[in-house]
Amino acid sequence: MKRQVSSGERSASEVLSSAARDGVQPEATLRVSELIGAIPWLGPTRTAKIMQELRISPSKRLGGLGVHQYQRLHEFLVRRQAPRRPAEPETPGSRLVVLAGPTAVGKGTVAGYIREHYPDVQLSVSATTRPPRPGEIDGVTYFFLTDEQFDRMVEAGQFLEWATVHNAYRYGTPRAPIENALATGRSVLLEIDIQGARQVRQAFPEARLVFLLPPTWDELVRRLVGRGTEGPEEQARRLETAKVELAAQEEFDATVVNTDVPEAAREVVDLMTA
Ligand SMILES: Nc1nc2c(ncn2[C@@H]2O[C@H](COP(=O)(O)OP(=O)(O)O)[C@@H](O)[C@H]2O)c(=O)[nH]1
Ligand SMILES: Nc1ncnc2c1ncn2[C@@H]1O[C@H](COP(=O)(O)OP(=O)(O)O)[C@@H](O)[C@H]1O
Incomplete structure (x- = not known):
């Protein structure tokens, strides 16, 4: 059975991590661009650029990713999910x-x-x-x-x-x-x-x-x-x-x-x- 990734449930990287652990491919039909596009603050232009950097074509679905593409996507999501700093340094003058x-x-x-x-x-x-x-x-x-x-x-x-x-x-x-x-x-x-x-x-x-x-x-x-x-x-x-x-x-x-x-x-x- 398919279901959509919803931000109230597990995060994207959790879904991917557990999938890797369990050896199953969840959300296989979800387009990677939709997954990335759902990340707050990422508009279509940034999404397209990230897809390019990950070397994943815009039409790719999760289930169709190669091992290396999957790995790159996973690493990207882990990085995004790590505690983020505010947009400005906490102390003025630090850079x-x-x-x-x-x-x-x-x-x-x-x-x-x-x-x-x-x-x-x-x-x-x-x-x-x-x-x-x-x-x-x-x-x-x-x-x-x-x-x-x-x-x-x-x-x-x-x-x-x-x-x-x-x-x-x-x-x-x-x-x-x-x-x-x-x-x-x-x-x-x-x-x-x-x-x-x-x-x-x-x-x-x-x-x-x-x-x-x-x-x-x-x-x-x-x-x-x-x-x-x-x-x-x-x-x-x-x-x-x-x-x-x-x-x-x-x-x-x-x-x-x-x-x-x-x-x-x-x-x-x-x-x-x-
Ligand atoms: N992305 C990244 N590159 C690094 C980091 N530390 C060093 N490098 C780069 O790794 C390259 C190799 O560095 P090094 O092992 O000292 O070898 P060398 O440049 O051949 O003397 C250099 O281009 C560094 O700028 C790091 O933390 N992240
Ligand atoms: N301003 C400079 N003038 C002449 N030689 C330099 C200068 N800066 C670095 N070098 C020499 O250039 C070589 C490469 O420097 P290095 O610091 O190892 O480069 P990188 O870390 O960018 O790979 C070294 O032999 C270093 O001594």
Whole structure:
């Protein structure tokens, strides 16, 4: 027997979770666009955009989703359902700032400079499934998690955003430290990839998104090659991705050109306080 999802009963993600648990497909004939469109504050345009991001065609019904589409939809709903922050920071003056940009532009270097020279800026510590490199400290560089631990945090809605980066490992921003910092009037800087920046924009429309640019394309190539952490094949793949990533700068609130590290760091910090 079919029935409609009603907000007074179970939420959409509860329906999907129990379906996954029980191995049954409820509401199989419900269109995904209707399910998403029923979320408060999402108009048809946002719904269409979300469908596009989830890579689900507008006509798809729940019962017709592929495994990956189903997984993406589930994760989206869990994220939406996690406790939401109000539209404005709770304390005036606190701000959430995202620093993103193409591979090897110097995000880590600039963030490291800020950590060292601007102790008042709180830098978010991400969680990752990638193994630690020599010298990296758990809880300082990253929280190093197993796949299972990461899954549990995703399920519990404990990430503000998360993404698989460079087709390899998963990275995510723990939600609680960010919310605590903003609630106590501190600004927070997230150094994350572009997919993550887009998710932060959805969850925190008031966040400021800063895009770090290389002075030139050739300099970006020089930095990637000069860093020497990837082989030629991986370098070529990252540079292909970088072209797409550079096109995303239009979506950001501000751009900073990383010619000189201290100068770029100061510009980012200025954007946090301005
Ligand atoms: N979405 C997202 N991306 C992250 C997060 N933390 C780090 N990243 C990105 O993950 C990528 C890989 O970082 P890292 O493991 O330090 O490797 P490296 O950039 O190759 O030195 C970088 O582009 C980071 O910006 C996070 O919490 N969320
Ligand atoms: N302003 C800069 N001038 C010259 N080299 C830089 C500058 N910023 C970063 N680099 C170098 O570029 C390489 C990539 O920087 P990194 O911080 O690892 O990039 P990302 O975190 O964006 O992938 C590193 O070798 C770093 O030392």
